[in-house]
Amino acid sequence: MVSKCLLTLFAATTVVAHAQPLRIFACEPEWAALVRVLAPDAEVSSATHVLQDPHHIEARPALIGQLRRADLAVCTGASLEAGWLPMLQQRAANPAVQMGKPGLFFAAEQVKLIGIPEQVDRSNGDVHAEGNPHLHLDPHRLQEVAAALAERLAHLDPTGAPAYRQRYLQWADRWQQRMAGWQSRAASLRGQPVVAQHSSFAYLWAWLGLRQSADLEPKPGLPPSPGHLQQVLSRVRSELPLAVVQTSYQNPQPGEWLARQTGRPLLALPATVMSEGPAATLDGWFTRLIDQLLSASTPS
Ligand SMILES: [Zn+2]
Incomplete structure (x- = not known):
């Protein structure tokens, strides 16, 4: 009887765990927008907004709380967030989103960057030591990031994997048509x-x-x-x-x-x-x- 009750309780808990939406911390609004495409049921927040320079923001307590609860952090990388993300990671003390963990996704690691300097002199204010991190302005690279992000979501949430991949494919199809339209308008x-x-x-x-x-x-x-x-x-x-x-x-x-x-x-x-x-x-x-x-x- 007891074991049956425990089994029922365990099953219920498992179902609840799967039913919980992923909590996703995006460092910049473009990654929050991409998450909304690939994982529309996720709870997503963005650490920065369009009127902020993503190189420089303040590590506000609200951001620490959001990162502490996150299952996944989606950031640009290539040192764009070097001035604030490490401090947030340290204060949030969330093992899931530390360096090298699958819960920390860097867009810059998925694509080839431009503007990689031959010599770096940080004392002269060079904030692009690893190359230009503003890669989301290229819709082709953005699509490469989307493909990699769909796979990362599938890895973190295997039950949702077919849906993440399906949404990516549908979005990529539309996105390619949009790119062709933009390019022809901007010729x-x-x-x-x-x-x-x-x-x-x-x-x-x-x-x-x-x-x-x-x-x-x-x-x-x-x-x-x-x-x-x-x-x-x-x-x-x-x-x-x-x-x-x-x-x-x-x-x-x-x-x-x-x-x-x-x-x-x-x-x-x-x-x-x-x-x-x-x-x-x-x-x-x-x-x-x-x-x-x-x-x-x-x-x-
Ligand atoms: Zn920059």
Whole structure:
């Protein structure tokens, strides 16, 4: 009798354990958006939002609590979160999401990065020592990450494995059609120069065939200085850019100054999916990026 009761209790507990949604801590909104595609039943939170520089955020207590409860952390890696994730991991003391554990997924480990420096001098503010970590701006790499993330979810939650793989395949099919559509809409941008601040959009330029002819930052991670801006201005005078591009979290003043001097538009592009509205999904966000770039090439 007792053993039968125990067996019933054990079975009930097992069912409850499987019925619990995965708790997923995303370091950036693009990975939270991808998790929502692959694991719509998961409880997902994002440590950062579109108006924050993911290189630099504060390790708030709320984030420690979220990481402590997480079954999986999905982050960019390549040192993007070097200034805050290790502290969160230490304070959260959750063995599941420590380095080398399957509960810690780094997107940068799934793809080849661009912008790997031959020499690194961190004292000069070089925050891209392992290469450019802003890889989610390339929809092809984003798809590679999605495939790897679906497998990681399947590993952590074997009962859901067929569903994760199926959702990935359905999404990838749609995503490839979307990529072809974006590329054909953006064909007129190919070969055009842009000036940007930081290499946040380097993968987007490479995908669409745009050229970043100058950077408002003297080095990755260092703020624009008046002397450097003057150099940028003299460099771009002979070949005016399509636009001066900043992310929506950067101080607009340097970009506004250069836009005034060159008579070219200043674009504040969202560097990741937005918190609400049509650009709150990966699809909607890429559509918005293309729309904004095309708006700069249309004479007003
Ligand atoms: Zn960066």
